[in-house]
Amino acid sequence: MKRFLIVALFLASIPRLCFAETIADTTAVSTRINLKQSLAGAGVSLVVNASVTELLKHTIKERRPDGSDNGSFPSRHSSYAFTLASIASHELSRFSPFWTIAAQTAANAVGMQRVYASRHYPSDVLAGAAIGIASAELGYEIARWIYPDRGPRPVLSPLDNMPGLSASTSALLSFTSRGEGLSTGCGIESALHINLPVSDYFGLGASFRMRSQTIYYYGEYRGALNGASLTLDGYAFRGFGVWGAEGSVSVGLLRNFDRPMRVASSWSGLLDISAGIHRRIARALSVGGRIGCDITERPGSWCALSVSLVTKAEF
Numbered sequence: 110m111k112r113f114l115i116v117a118l119f120l121a122s123i124p125r126l127c128f129a130e131t132i133a134d135t136t137a138v139s140t141r142i143n144l145k146q147s148l149a150g151a152g153v154s155l156v157v158n159a160s161v162t163e164l165l166k167h168t169i170k171e172r173r174p175d176g177s178d179n180g181s182f183p184s185r186h187s188s189y190a191f192t193l194a195s196i197a198s199h200e201l202s203r204f205s206p207f208w209t210i211a212a213q214t215a216a217n218a219v220g221m222q223r224v225y226a227s228r229h230y231p232s233d234v235l236a237g238a239a240i241g242i243a244s245a246e247l248g249y250e251i252a253r254w255i256y257p258d259r260g261p262r263p264v265l266s267p268l269d270n271m272p273g274l275s276a277s278t279s280a281l282l283s284f285t286s287r288g289e290g291l292s293t294g295c296g297i298e299s300a301l302h303i304n305l306p307v308s309d310y311f312g313l314g315a316s317f318r319m320r321s322q323t324i325y326y327y328g329e330y331r332g333a334l335n336g337a338s339l340t341l342d343g344y345a346f347r348g349f350g351v352w353g354a355e356g357s358v359s360v361g362l363l364r365n366f367d368r369p370m371r372v373a374s375s376w377s378g379l380l381d382i383s384a385g386i387h388r389r390i391a392r393a394l395s396v397g398g399r400i401g402c403d404i405t406e407r408p409g410s411w412c413a414l415s416v417s418l419v420t421k422a423e424f
Contacts, residue, residue, distance in 0.1 A: 142203075146249075146256040151196045154248030158192040161240055174330065175227040184229045184237035190219040191241025198420075199249055206394035206422035213276040213420050216241070217299035220278075224297065224321040225335055225367075231297035231321050235280050242418075268353040268389045270306045270346040275421035277302065281322055281403060282414040291372060291408035293334070296322030298403075298415070304344065314342040316359060324369045324408060332369025334407065338362060338379050351389040353397075358382050363405050377406040383415065393423040 162185055171182040194212035201208035220234040229237075281296030297320065304314035318338045324331045340361030347354050359381040365373050383401025390396055399417040407413070 142200075143256060143258055146252045146258070147200055149255055150199060150245075150249035150252035152248070153251050154192055154196055154245040157248055158188060158241055158244035161244060162188045162237070165236075165240075171230075171233070173228055174230060174333070177228075181229055182233050182236065183240060184220065184223050184233040186223050187216070187220040187229070187234045187237030188241045188244075190216040191238045192245050193241075195242055195245030199245070202391050202394055206391065207274070209394060209420055210274055210276045210422045213278070214299075214301065217276065217278055220297065221299050221319055221321065224333060227333070230295070230323055230330075231281075231333070232295040232323075234297050235278075235295070238278055265351045265389050266392070268348045268351050268387060268395055270309055270312060270348065270353075271393075271423040272305045272312075273303075273393075273421050273423040275302045275304070275419055276300070277399070277417045277419040279399075279415050279417040281320065282416070283322070283407060283410045284412050284414065290327060291370070292325050293407045293409055293413070294323035294325055294330075296320060296334075296413065298417075302342065304342065306346070310346055312344050312346065314344065316340045316342055316361075320363075322407065322413075324372055326370065333367060334365060334369065334373060335367035336363050336365040338364065340379060340381065353387045353389075353395070354384070355387065355399075356384045357401075372408040373406045380404040381415065383417070385417070385419065387419070387421065395421050395423075397421075 162183060165183055166180055166185060169182045170179040172179055173181040194216035197212040198209040216238070220238060223229040224231055224234055277300045279298040279300070281298055283293040298318055300316050300318040302314055302316040304312050306312035318340065321333045321335045324334055338361050340359040342357055342359045344355055344357035361379050363377050363379040365375055365377065368375070381401055381403050383399050385397055385399030387395045387397030397419050399419055401415045403413040403415045404411055
């Protein structure tokens with residue numbers, strides 16, 4: 110039940126980003142800053158995040174993977190990192206959309222480090238990410254209400270099939286249940302993708318992914334299956350104004366460098382089939398969600414449901 114709650118929180122953060130408004134395509138100066146709104150947004154975001162994170166931290170008692178204490182849920186580092194990444198995205202994307210990619214990649218790195226160091230389960234990091242993103246979006250929504258922007262409403266350009274770099278954070282849910290021998294729990298994946306269109310509707314790309322999934326033996330936690338992969342991607346794209354729909358197939362190799370109980374091979378193939386929607390929120394910047402089927406070697410099941418939050422910066 111808990112892992113579905115984590116994914117529900119994670120999914121809840123996607124609509125907020127899809128409908129967020131930042132500095133977009135206009136004839137005005139794109140670096141204009143509403144200082145009061147920026148300060149209020151960042152301040153409220155941090156207060157909301159700290160309040161929610163600390164409340165959950167001191168209410169829910171979950172043993173850390175390394176057994177050091179009962180403060181595993183949610184990941185405080187991940188919650189703060191994703192709040193700061195969201196604040197940086199709000200404030201810096203007006204200068205370059207690649208600041209948004211850099212911020213999300215840094216937050217992803219913090220979350221993956223907490224899992225690899227056995228300080229948190231992937232579900233703790235996903236919960237922290239959802240809390241961090243939601244806190245920032247709520248903070249800026251309140252700030253926009255208190256200090257509204259003056260001037261004309263931004264006009265967004267259509268979302269086209271353009272070359273770009275994107276960062277994604279994904280929840281991995283294996284189609285298996287705990288308690289029957291070896292099984293795989295909730296996992297997390299962080300990835301960087303590059304895509305190059307070959308026509309208005311099709312393109313090719315490559316992705317570097319890092320992932321971690323919890324391993325259980327008759328319901329008892331035995332460690333995390335950690336790995337990294339490189340895939341080649343093919344995708345189809347169709348734009349509908351500021352919205353876009355995309356389907357993709359990724360094929361590559363996965364290197365498992367942590368294998369509790371030797372539950373998987375050192376090397377295995379990886380096939381990912383997914384579909385998603387994106388929305389332009391600023392010049393050369395779009396965000397969206399993606400759902401797919403992740404197929405590779407894992408205990409109890411070869412297939413997992415992947416649910417992703419994706420941020421793309423266009424070249």
